[in-house]
Amino acid sequence: MSLLNQLFNRGVFGTRCKTCLNLAISRIKLLQNKRDMQLKQMCKEISQFLQAGQEAIARIRVEHIIREQNTWAAYEILELFCEFVLARVPIIENQRECPTELREAIASIIFAAPRCSDVPDLLHIKNLFTTKYGKEFVSAVSELRPDSGVNRTIIEKLSVSAPSGEVKLKVLREIAEEYNIAWDSSKTEAEFRKNHEDLLIFNKVYIGCRLPTQPSPFIWARDYVKIFNKEQHRQVYK
Structure with a gap:
């Protein structure tokens, strides 16, 4: 032992x-x-x-x-x-x-x-x-x-992911209610919905590009942007 x-x-x-x-x-x-x-x-x-x-x-x-x-x-x-x-x-x-x-x-x-x-x-x-x-x-x-x-x-x-628009809107409404504020949340709700739709559009276009199936973990984010732009150009002028 x-x-x-x-x-x-x-x-x-x-x-x-x-x-x-x-x-x-x-x-x-x-x-x-x-x-x-x-x-x-x-x-x-x-x-x-x-x-x-x-x-x-x-x-x-x-x-x-x-x-x-x-x-x-x-x-x-x-x-x-x-x-x-x-x-x-x-x-x-x-x-x-x-x-x-x-x-x-x-x-x-x-x-x-x-x-x-x-x-x-x-x-x-x-x-x-x-x-x-x-x-x-x-x-x-x-x-x-x-x-x-x-x-x-x-x-x-303990997740590091950003909270969704729904969660943020819920907390904002709770704060407004707690402090008796007559807050019209429609503008913020529209903003969160817009951000969500923009993300969906980006994901749709991003997935459609022929990116490497197993990219190197050492490729910087700017390199992905270059690849993305090249693929978009090929698809437009193909």
Whole structure:
């Protein structure tokens, strides 16, 4: 038995895991309170833009609010998962494999760790579980392989993709209602619909071009634009 395994068998894993989990829970609580105040201030500013007729600014700023709301929701779930795992550290210590009932909680913490930079304790927890269950276990979770066990809401809330026009419109309406603003959303709704239609048209034209089936990952975006323009020229004058 290796020295590392001996140390873990003597309770070092349990002690360190409990410490990191407690720190993560405390830090998340503090961040939640801070983020809650920031969100209120941001929503108030958005309401002022809507009231002043500065909808273009409101449409841009609302994306940041949505990201903060998503992070807030993800942290709320992660806090519960950390508390759940903390209460079952003795079970984790005594079993070599990840207990089925803890798979979702542990996998979600591992997945979220590199995506939550303001909670560094999660990375320490991830490293502990990497030592406990091996790199393959962590890789399966990080890559979201089938049956990885990661909570679907955590995946959605920590996604870096831009929110849809529907989501942005919904949040803007909620802000207007909360601050009792008689806001006509038709202009913003038309703008979001226009952006969506432009994207659909671009995708249709883009897919129609004969681009390389397996482009090199080192080709810059401007090279794709050159290829795109050449293909369009060929199709017009063919």
